[in-house]
Amino acid sequence: MVWASCVSSKTTVRSAVEDAVASIMQQQPDLQPDLALVFASCNYGSQLQDVVRAIRREVPSVRHVFGCSAFGVLGGSAGGPLEVEGEPGISLTLAALPGVELSLMHTLRSSIPSEDASPEAWCDLVGMSPVQRLAPSPQPAAAAGAAGADDEQDKQQQQRQQQQQQQEDQAGSADSTRSDTSRAEQQQQEQQQQEQQQQQQEQQPSAVSMLVLCDPRFQQSKQLLAGLDFAFPDAPKVGAVLSQGQQNKRRLMYVWSADGSVQPGTAAWARKQQHRRQASLASSSAAAHSSHQDQQQQPAVQEEQLANNQQQQQQQQQQQQQVVVQAESNSSNPKKQGGLFGNLFNVLLSGLSDGNQQQQQQQQPQASTSSQQQVAPAAPSSDAAGDERDSQQLQPEEEPGAGEEAGDDSGVFMYGAAVLSMKGPLVLEPVTCQGYRTVSDKVWTIGQTSREGDLIASLIDPEPPSPSSSDDDDDDDEASGAGGAEVVPLIAVYELLMSAGFDPEAAHAANMIDELSSKLAVAIAPDSWRPASELGPDDFQVAAISEVWQRPGYIRVDCQARPGYRLRLVLRDERGIAEDLDSKLLGLKRTELAGVISGTPRPRPLAALLFTDIGRGASLYGSPSYESGLVGSYLPVPLAGVFGSAQVSTANGKAALYELTSALAVLRPLVPAAQPQQQTQQEQ
Secondary structure (H helix, E strand, C coil): CEEEEEECCCHHHHHHHHHHHHHHHCCCCCCCCEEEEEEHHHHHHHHHHHHHHHHHHHHCCCCEEEEEEEEEEEEECCCCCCCECCCCCCCEEEECCCCCEEEEEECCHHHCCCCCCHHHHHHHCCCCCCCCCCCCCCCCCCHHHHHHHHHHHHHHHHHHCCCCCCCHHCCCHHHHHHHHHHHEEEEEEHHHHHHHHHHHHHHHCEEEEECCCCCCCCCCCCHHHHHHHCCCCCCCEEEEECCCCCCCCCCCEEECCCCCCCCCCCCHHHHHHHHHHHHHHHHHHHHHHHHHHHHHHHHHHHHHHHHHHHHHHHHHHHHHCCCCCCHHHHHHHHCCCCCCCCCCHHHHHCCCCHHHHHHHHHHHHHHHHHCCCCCCCCCCHHHHHHHHHHHHHHHHHCCHHHHHHHHHCEEECCCEEEEEEECCCEEEEEEEEEEECCCCCCCEEEECCCCCCCCCEECCCCCCCCCCCCCCHHHHHHHHHHCEEECCHHHHHHHHHHCCCCCCCCCCHHHHHHHHHEEEEEECCCCCCCCCCHHHHHHHEEEEEEECCCCCCEEEEEECCCCCCCEEECCCCCHHHHHHHHHHHHHHHHHHHHHHCCCCCCCCCCCCEECCCCCCHHHCCCCCCHHHHHHHHHHCCCCCEECCCCEEEEECEEEEEEECCCCEEEEEECCCHHHHHHHHHCCC
């Protein structure tokens, strides 16, 4: 397998593609690529429609084209990795992938399977079957006896054939027998070669990896990722949500395949899926037998899962019914004067904790007396309501109709989502860099939330009460938010500010609050069972604080939080982002070095794809091409990528959407772990 990439800053699409292809062919003169990954800057405007045609014209061997337009792109150049932001540029990657099955798919919301759809429905959506991992199991006695009888029959037939050939050789003429035997030998050799190739393909390790691209208006992104995790739990998924330029607001996805249609629901796509199913069924009888056993066991497993899910839902509903979040209309609207936290400085210094504890004590009786009362979060601000209205207005545009079927030939789509599935001896290793730093080691437990989960009303302090304190001291601790008490989130914010060096008596205290609040975020771990000390950085997902209710002390976050989830208050700044990226790349290098020392080196990477955020460019670091240059220093391989408005990455076996994150995908050949040891034994 061969990968090569290049970025070109030519002012026209045609000249940029020609320049990138010429540079790649200089690096790999004998390259015959079958896959092209392309990321084009939005500054090309109407020329973006010609990207796929230009690639097909310059590289006739390409059978698949996948990519998108974006605010910025990155790739290799003569001087090293180069990032192009807000200017014309095309990042092109050409790859020759023998033995790798490729499937490209573009979908609209109408083609997304329902939440209770089977894994086969998701396999049909992406046009790919999962890898069947079968453990060798002992055969039953009857099956073993039948297999032995078959072997004996095969041996007898071979002996009979040999005897017949010998008789023919003796009875026939020399010329005829020589010609017949030579033909028979050729046929036998061809059959043996085909059988050996099939055995090698079956024994060759295989994995499924996916690249995912989504339009921001595609509201089924999370449902798509959850469905892909359901059908392909072992397949890593990495990608981006499309971004737009400052002048040209168009967003395009490039999905083209020489194998036919790339849109589910069409007749051509149905024929492809039927052929895929027939090929998968005929590939291995053992796989069919094991899948039949799994299907017999599946109903019982599904019943247990449904029962567990119903119990969990009932528990969550009982918890949510006990949560009452009420605020007066005058005090519920977030105050945005002077930054996100507004006059937080005066509120914190005027006894926020005492006032909120009294307000919570007044609200608790109301929660116990009204069992039918549900969570009533404060009304969102006008900005949030405007965004919600805009998203509703964009929904009809997402289904432009069957007219996009014409995009199959041009490979250009404006809405929906696209998935590139790769199956074969190739593995995609995801590295998620969220870029946050912790000021305090305290991990809070989320207490009360709204029904939607975006409004957090209380947090539970993890620190236990002091055993030497008296009952009066315990009451004081509960009022101050310590000793395992339930406090409002702004109390936790105040503690974080104190940990960061905040001095309330300083002259610049208000400015310091505004500066820190602009960098403040929450890191939430949806895990309520493991101890907080066992949670790692990848267990937390960072979300922004979108709104603040100053008088009750509530916060609204850009994610779904539930009671029992763990929460950390973190800072997101250029220092934390740079340190996190460097530590993740250093950890990747240490893992490779550990494999070399242990005598089982990992396969060398073939290429790397970097899906970063539009907020992590030169405006953040103050220098161009910082992240791509850092990745290139650790991984001297062909590099390509794009600046998106959000990122798709896989952490702890689950794909999710991230913001202000860099999702790195390291591509390696898949080699069995025992192969290096076998080679050393053969050499000895």
